[in-house]
Every structure is written in structure tokens, then in C-alpha cells.
Amino acid sequence: MSAVIASLRVRAAAGLAFCLCVALALVALAIAFGTSSSTARAAAGDSAMHLGVASCAGSTCHGRQEGDGKVVRQDEIKLWQEDSSAGGTHSRSLRLISGPRGQAIAARLGIGNPASAPMCLGCHADPSPRRGPRFQQSDGIGCEACHGGAQNWIQSHYTVGVTHARNVAQGMIPLENPKVRASVCLDCHFGSAQQDQFVNHRIMAAGHPRIAFELDLFSTLQQHHNEDADYVRRKGGTDSVRMWATGQAMALERSLTLYGSPGRGAEGVFPEFYFFDCHTCHRRISDEPSARPTNITNPGRPIPDGMPAYNDENMIMLSAAARVVAPDLGRRFDADARGFHAALARDRASAVAAAGRLRETAAALADAFSRRSFGRAETLAIVDSIASDAISPRFTDYEGSVQSVMAIDTLLNALVKQGAISSGAAGSIRADVNRAYAAVKEPNSYRPVEFRRALGGAVGRIRALH
Template identity: 45%
Template sequence: MVSLGLYALEKPDVRANVCLSCHVGSDAPGQFVDHRLMAAGHPRMSFELDLFTALQRHHDEDVDYFLRKEVSTGAQVWAVGQARALERQLTLFSNPNLNMDGIFPEPVFFDCQSCHQDISDDPNYRPNAVLNPVRPVTPGQVRFNDAHMIMLLAIAEQIAPNEADALRQEIKAFHASLSGHGDRSEASEALQLTASRFATFAGSADFNRERTLGLIERIADDVVTDRYTDYAAAEQAVMAIDTLLSSMVAADQVALSEVDAIRGGVELAYDAVSDSNRYSQLALANALRDLRADVTGLR
């Protein structure tokens, strides 16, 4: 049926590119959501491939399906989705027909809370902007939505530690280029190519029990939690942990009863990101610290 025009959606890379065309957008006519559409009521842009697949699953993957199809783990699907989402985001951002709105950069590429936050004349008011350790951006500057960068860096630190530092430097160079330090096109292209390479690598990586547990622990680690200064990245972190635990259950790497026993910790993490307008990094950090201890107990 693929020869007749259907897509081999069992392949994470194919599924990612098809889903991203709507959930993030493309340069095809009518497939790019700009900030003017957001102002008209379009929901905030968010994408997580494996969880979105599960939430709108249209069939059960039974024994016959596994015999006919090349089936990937949820962890693989998640990792490929993160890498391809970043690649697509940067591809659109590099498109001169899409990345400007009049004299301003197209706002849809940037973090919503950079602008959408409380404004007060109260002398006791304190802005809620927090410096991010992997983003050389000072308060007052509009921040690029780097949620997928932060997730991809966590993936790299766990499954490709030899390449993690280079990715970290590329992320910093990209953010610096938006502040006028360095060539923006060059920095964007370099990071885009790295994301594409990681997508290929993640699609064939072995997300075994130890590696997946290590990845969950890394996402919930204090060092990485310090990067969740913005809601979008925090949301991705919580969805990732939920997705990776579900992947482990589906792959018989951990018993469902064991995950159910720590489900309360996952729900507390979800509570911390339940409202983008009231997001508290401290509340999330506390929830993830407890959840990390629960996950370590699965070893």
C-alpha cells in the first residue's frame, strides 16, 4: 500500500516527518502556523511523537502486526521525535519566507512566556526570568523555544556522551547568534545537521533497560532540571518520563505493577506543569527529585 501513496508510519522517522507537518508545520501552503494564527486562537505549539501517537492510537499492535511490521520501542520513537522536531523547527526558522513578520522576527519560534507574563508597577514586584545554564541569554531578551534542544542534549548525555559537549556548544552558539554574536544562519545550519544525525542514531539505538532508566534519571537529575527555566522544556521533561516508563513496560523491561507503584510521583510532576501561566521551576524540581529516587529504586 505504500506504493499507492500511504506512509510507512511504523517507522519512527517517517511518522515524525508526517506528524510534524501539522504539529509543528512545514513550508507547504497552509501548513505554517504563525503568531497571527496563534493570536486568533490556535493552541500553543507542543509536540511529543510517542505520547501523541498513544493518545490518538487508531489500532492495537497485536501479534500479527509485529509479524508484519518493523516495530520500534516507545523510547526510540520519543528520541527520534525530539531530534526531528528540532530539525524541523530550525528548518522553518531558517526559511526567509517564514522567519520574519514585517520588521520583527516571527514570534512563533520563541518561547511564549518571554513576552506573555505579568507586568506590574508594584515596587516589590520581581520578574520571574531565571538564567539558564545552557542558554547565554540575559533577562529582557526574547528566548528561542529551545525545549527540544534541552531534551536532545539530555539524550546525547546519556546515549552518546562523546558527542554531548559538541551539541552543548552548538546550542550555546545558536542562542548567542540570536543576540548578534556570530552568524545566525551558520549556527542554525550546524545545529540542524546535528539534530538530523541524532535522529538517525536514535532510530537504531538500543534503548535497553539500563539505558532507558539512565535516561529517565538524567532528565530528572538536578543538573538537567536547572535547564527547565521555561514551561515548554518542563512540559517536555514530564511527558518524556511518562513516555519512557510506558516504553519500558511495553518492552517487558519493568513490570507494570512497579510503574504503578511510582505513578503518584509522575502525577505530582504533571501537577507542576498543569498551568503554563503558573509554572514554578522549584515545584517541578522538587517533584522530579522525588521521582528520580523512585526510578532509581527500580534498578
């Protein structure tokens, strides 16, 4: 069994199936971005030459067929290429756009062959302009797309006794840092300042999957290493709750940075609808006298009926976490979030200014979360917070509800990892988690009240283990 699947054994089949579908659909996402702190890839690897997957594929490096290495598995490339799991998604990224769906999207956009269109290659392939002789674009999202160009660090990387800190100093990207990892992932799973890393509303209208991201869950699906004692000694152990919370803050910071960008926030005379919640517009339309509104009032969005709402999935999760970890900052965050939504109803200048204030608060939360260790009590308190009367009424639309069930799954997994809940006890809760996943399986049949009931059932079972 691969390391990826082994690390997911405590996830239920229905939940895992949903997550795999999300991961497979979302390899090529994108956006643009300025100089906010969420750009901090903090490594020279961005400008260094990318040598290609073949440079890592020796049997004494990462190209073995069995994960029997003394220090690392050494079969990492095999896992990266695995077609039967989400762990192989990055290696399949270019093939994804070469199939019927990719061809149909490209035809609607009028961009020709998607496998050679810059609009697609910015995220479906390693976009580095500096490529060594062994670099193959057909590798899709290869090692260096995440770890940074190996030109300056590959030699120290395989030197006996070298430290991880030395590799980082040479340009390797320190992905164990949750802020750095989030920034790297968001370049494609939300977007970057690069010209061809932005999935706008027009691309989505042509058929591109909706954008979604959850740092800890997606990292687990892509994990190609064992987090053993040696890994912990060299890089520190992963705190899944810290990774989740930091990822939520960084995603919102990235979104608001891009929204405030003159080149990304508008599309002609329209706002760029990519930033807004799909289902506040994509609802059944009827002008019959007996027609009743289908929207549900959301207490976190002080906007008039009939206006599209900003996609607040990360705002909801941040509010839930901040109430536990940083209450004062959480109150400021909630006020800024409400102020931003209210400003959207006035004019773009007001909205951009309010977005800037909210972005600064989200960045402060990212800093607070990234420095925090999360134990059993805090993790359970965040679970409670997500289903609380203060937060659950905000689950009125599909995107926020998807984030919440992924969060409960991630937090339950974290409790098992912490030793706070046994695998057997967690297994007894899986049916309730699966019901919550089933409630968001199909966006067009999403029912907020049914979802809240399912999520509340899962949280109630977890709460009973306090």
C-alpha cells in the same frame, strides 16, 4: 475498551487527562519548511489521489463494529471516529474549528468561516489537491492524510498475501519508520513547507492553542491497531524510546529549518515570535521601584536578560538523551545549542547560520536514535539524565517542563513494555508522575522550583527500582 484506551491503562488518570487535553487542542498546528531531511515522507502517496475514508470503510476492510479481524482489528474507522477518546481527535478536526472558539479565532483574524478558510484547512482537513469521487472534506484528517494517497496502493493493500513492503513500494507511507512518522506528524503538529500549514504568532494571538508535540505519546493516543505478533512480523515492533528520541530530534530539526526560512523566520520588522518561548515575554510586568525580575537564569541559554529565548524544549530532551546514547555527539550538540542562543543576541544572519549548524547536529542525532534499540539500562539512564544536575536547571520555563514530564511518562511506560518494571511497580510511581503533571497543568501558575521537586520525586521512585 478501545485499543487506544487499552494501550494507555498504565497511564494514571491525571497524566492521561493532561495528555488528552494536549492532543485535542493540537490537531491543527502548522509551519513551513524547505528541503531538509525531515521532509522525507519517502512515498509517492503525497502526489497520489486521495480516495477518501469511504474507500477504506467496507466491513471486510476497516469498517467493522468489532475488532475481531484475523489479521488486523478491522474496526479502525470506528476507533478513528470515537468521540469519547483522543483516538477520535483527527476525525473531529474540522468540527473543532466550527465551534465557538474556532469562530472567534477566525473573526479576530478576519478570515471568514474557518471551515472554508485555507489558513485552517491546511491542518484541520486532508489538504490533498487530488481527490477521488468518494473523498469528503468533512472527514477531517482521514486515513490518507497520514498513510498517503491510496490511488496506487489500495489494490495491493487488500490483496491476499501481499507484503507491507509491496504497499510501501506502491506509495503507502511507512509510518513504522520513526523518522518518516515524525515528518508526517510534524507537517501539522509543527508545520510544513505548504502555504497553509503554519501557525504563526498572529494566529496564536487570536486564540489558537500553543503548539506542542511528543511523537511516542501522541502516536499512542492515536493508535488504532493491535501490535501483535503478526504486526511485529510485518513491520517490526515499536521501540517507544526510539520513537520518543527520534521525534525530539526531528521536531528540533523542523523548527530550525523553518526559522532559517526567509518566508517564516520574520514577520515584518519583527522576528516570528512563534519560534520563541512564550513565557520569556508573557510575564507579569511591573515598573515599581520594588519590582523584582521574574525570570530564572537558564544555563543552556547564553542570552542577555530582556531578550526572548528560543523555545528549547526539544533541545533539552535531546541533550538528556544524547548524554546516554551518543556522548560525543551530545557534547557537539550542547556546544551548537549554546552557540545558537548566543548568535540570537547578535543579528539574524548569525542566528540563521548557527541554526544551520545546530540543525545538522540534530539530524545526526535523529539518524543515531532511529537506528538504535533501547533496553532497560539505557531507558533508566535517560530517566536519570532528565532529572540530573546537568539538565534540570534548564527547566525554567513552561514548554521545556511539559516535555520533560511527558518524557518521564513515556519512558516509564517503555520500561513496563520492555518487562523491566511490572505494571504494579509502575502503578506505585503514578502519584509522583501525577504531581509532576499537576505542576504543569496551568501555564500561568507554573513555578519552576515546585516543578523540579515534583519531577525529581517521580524520577527518584523510578531510580529506586534500578
